[in-house]
Amino acid sequence: MAVLVPTTLLAQQHYNSFSDRFADWPVTVEVVSRFKSTKELNEVMRRARNGEVDILIGTHKLLQNDFRFKDLGLLIIDEEHRFGVKQKEVIKALRAEVDILTLTATPIPRTLNMALGGMRDLSIIATPPARRLSIKTFVREHNIALVKEAVLRETLRGGQVYYLHNEVKTIEETARKLRELLPGLNIGVAHGQMRETQLEQVMSSFYHRHHHVLVCSTIIETGIDIPNANTIIIDRADKFGLAQLHQLRGRVGRSHHQAYAYLLTPPQSAITTDAGKRLEAIEAAGDLGSGYLLATHDLEIRGAGELLGDEQSGQIHSVGFSMYMDMLQRAVDALRRGEIPNVDAPLDQGTEVNLHSPALIPDDYLPDVNSRLILYKRIAAAANDKELRNLQVEMIDRFGLLPRQVDNLFQVSKLRLRAQDLGIRSIDAGPEGGSIEFKGTTTVNPLNLVKLVQSDPRRYKLAGATRLRFEQQLPDIHDRYRYLEQLMDALATDSGKKSNHG
Numbered sequence: 001m002a003v004l005v006p007t008t009l010l011a012q013q014h015y016n017s018f019s020d021r022f023a024d025w026p027v028t029v030e031v032v033s034r035f036k037s038t039k040e041l042n043e044v045m046r047r048a049r050n051g052e053v054d055i056l057i058g059t060h061k062l063l064q065n066d067f068r069f070k071d072l073g074l075l076i077i078d079e080e081h082r083f084g085v086k087q088k089e090v091i092k093a094l095r096a097e098v099d100i101l102t103l104t105a106t107p108i109p110r111t112l113n114m115a116l117g118g119m120r121d122l123s124i125i126a127t128p129p130a131r132r133l134s135i136k137t138f139v140r141e142h143n144i145a146l147v148k149e150a151v152l153r154e155t156l157r158g159g160q161v162y163y164l165h166n167e168v169k170t171i172e173e174t175a176r177k178l179r180e181l182l183p184g185l186n187i188g189v190a191h192g193q194m195r196e197t198q199l200e201q202v203m204s205s206f207y208h209r210h211h212h213v214l215v216c217s218t219i220i221e222t223g224i225d226i227p228n229a230n231t232i233i234i235d236r237a238d239k240f241g242l243a244q245l246h247q248l249r250g251r252v253g254r255s256h257h258q259a260y261a262y263l264l265t266p267p268q269s270a271i272t273t274d275a276g277k278r279l280e281a282i283e284a285a286g287d288l289g290s291g292y293l294l295a296t297h298d299l300e301i302r303g304a305g306e307l308l309g310d311e312q313s314g315q316i317h318s319v320g321f322s323m324y325m326d327m328l329q330r331a332v333d334a335l336r337r338g339e340i341p342n343v344d345a346p347l348d349q350g351t352e353v354n355l356h357s358p359a360l361i362p363d364d365y366l367p368d369v370n371s372r373l374i375l376y377k378r379i380a381a382a383a384n385d386k387e388l389r390n391l392q393v394e395m396i397d398r399f400g401l402l403p404r405q406v407d408n409l410f411q412v413s414k415l416r417l418r419a420q421d422l423g424i425r426s427i428d429a430g431p432e433g434g435s436i437e438f439k440g441t442t443t444v445n446p447l448n449l450v451k452l453v454q455s456d457p458r459r460y461k462l463a464g465a466t467r468l469r470f471e472q473q474l475p476d477i478h479d480r481y482r483y484l485e486q487l488m489d490a491l492a493t494d495s496g497k498k499s500n501h502g
Contacts, residue, residue: 001074003057004091006082008033009203010222014057014078022055032058035196063090072098079222080104080111081243105250106243131256134287135249139237139279142264147233148181150262151213154231155185160206161213162220162232162251166239168193174235175215186210191217221247227255237263238275245282351419352426357477359408366399379413388413411481418488425466429480433471435463436487444491452490 003018005011015031022029030044030053041061047053051070056062060083075094077083080102083091091100102111115122140146147163154161165174168191175189188211190202199219206214207226214220214229221244232252237245245263253259263279265271271279331341361372375395382388388410396402402410419427423442428434438444449468453460461469470487474480 001055001076002062002069002072003055003076003078004062004083005057005059005078005222007219007222008035008059009219009224010078011057011059013225018055018057027054028052029055029057032056032061034059060087063087074098075100077102078104079247081106082222104243106246133253133256133258135253135259135261137249137261137263137283139263139265139283141267142235144181146262147178147264150231150233150260151178151182151185154260155212158228159231159257160209160211160226160229162229163213163215164218164220164232164234164248165215166217166236168217171215171217178213178215182213185212187213187215189215190219192219218244218248220251224251225254226251227257230255230257230259231262232260233262233264235264236266237279238265238271240278242278242281245278246285249282351416351424353412353416353419354426354428355408355412355415355477355480356428356430357408357480358405359412360405361409362403362405365403365406379409382413382417384417385414388417408477411477415481415484418485422488422492424488427484429474429484431475432473433469434480435467435469438466438468440466448491 003014005014011031011033012035015029018029028047030047032041032044036044044053044056045067048056049068049070056069061067072094075091075098077091077100081104094100104111111120112122114120151161151163163174163178165171171189171191175187179185179187188202188206190199190206192199194202202211202214203224205211206229209228218240230252232249234240234245234248240248249261252261263282265279268276334341361375363369363372366372366375375391379388379391382391392402392410395406415427422444423439424444425437425439427436449462452468453462459471463469472483474483
């Protein structure tokens with residue numbers, strides 16, 4: 001098994017974790033990172049080629065041509081969003097013979113898109129650790145007084161602060177200004193261009209609480225777990241991606257103490273539209289386990305990108321997320337059937353059913369608008385009668401007995417499912433009759449229509465090639481529902497659709 005991670009610090013952390021976990025097992029664990037000498041790396045490579053290493057943990061070095069595995073069965077990619085297109089192409093070359101598990105708090109748009117489209121399996125861990133609190137997030141214009149207040153509040157309660165400034169050439173100047181602003185505090189500096197020993201010393205000092213504030217670059221994004229650091233201040237937050245902001249915010253709040261994240265920005269006029277959307281999304285999604293929600297926002301903002309090319313973002317906003325997913329699903333289904341997707345064909349809008357009676361969820365039954373919209377969507381997405389019955393039971397359990405309007409809504413939904421199976425475009429039924437319009441791909445046998453019209457020409461009439469009109473006294477919605485059920489039974493004879501939703 002190989003574990004691929006983006007940073008040396010994270011590799012070392014995983015190595016320590018695996019070594020402790022398998023200390024009593026006959027399992028060999030090795031790590032590959034820049035802290036290893038050339039001689040040590042060559043020895044690990046030799047052992048991997050000979051199959052003498054059970055678990056190999058490493059950074060991008062694992063993707064180099066020098067590494068060969070005797071019998072690699074599982075590749076785990078931690079922090080998958082930190083790997084670029086070229087690395088993913090190397091990983092794809094392993095897919096035919098290797099199981100791949102990718103882990104990330106915020107999947108990149110293309111990965112999430114493939115999961116939603118059914119091309120990848122997706123599992124979500126949404127349960128936070130015990131006693132963990134959500135991080136309070138604030139988006140504010142850069143202000144010296146605010147920085148001083150945030151730092152002093154954290155340090156006075158015994159905590160530590162990350163001050164993230166992602167420009168190495170000015171990071172020392174920023175640290176100097178903070179020392180002038182906060183003369184009584186010990187301030188350290190950490191960034192990726194420091195020597196390994198110096199960086200390790202600074203991080204160790206911060207971990208052991210020798211520094212009150214750590215002025216740092218995005219080197220802290222992964223692999224850092226310091227429970228005493230519970231405030232992070234991110235300078236020029238508008239320059240970071242949504243997933244990156246979520247990862248950086250996750251460096252605090254790793255204990256039972258309340259954590260704070262301050263996203264500092266230039267004046268509103270200097271912020272781009274997309275940056276504004278990212279900041280709004282990160283501020284709104286402050287709950288624990290919100291990584292998936294943020295990833296969907298990122299997908300809407302940046303687009304899904306090319307499934308097979310090297311573009312990781314695209315123009316999904318030009319068609320809308322829901323329509324894009326419908327188009328993708330239609331193309332995937334066509335390819336699975338062995339057909340060529342018809343990109344020019346209009347999207348199927350489903351079956352319209354109008355029984356001329358209120359079919360809705362009243363606001364006095366369910367006052368919350370958001371909950372009503374969610375239930376409307378779930379009812380519309382139900383695939384069969386069983387799912388509709390389960391929804392009815394759930395609504396009765398949560399909100400009480402169903403009023404007549406909600407009962408009507410479920411009856412209309414059942415009719416819609418049946419009509420979709422028969423290839424019916426629309427149903428319109430009122431107190432004195434109505435009409436049924438068929439799609440060009442309907443499964444109804446034309447002979448059944450002819451027999452129906454011949455059986456009672458005064459009641460049934462064909463209006464054009466695709467519409468059947470009927471006259472019948474149906475004063476109540478239940479009468480219309482039962483009549484339409486019987487009518488579709490007659491049309492479905494010998495079509496194989498009679499009992500699909502029974």
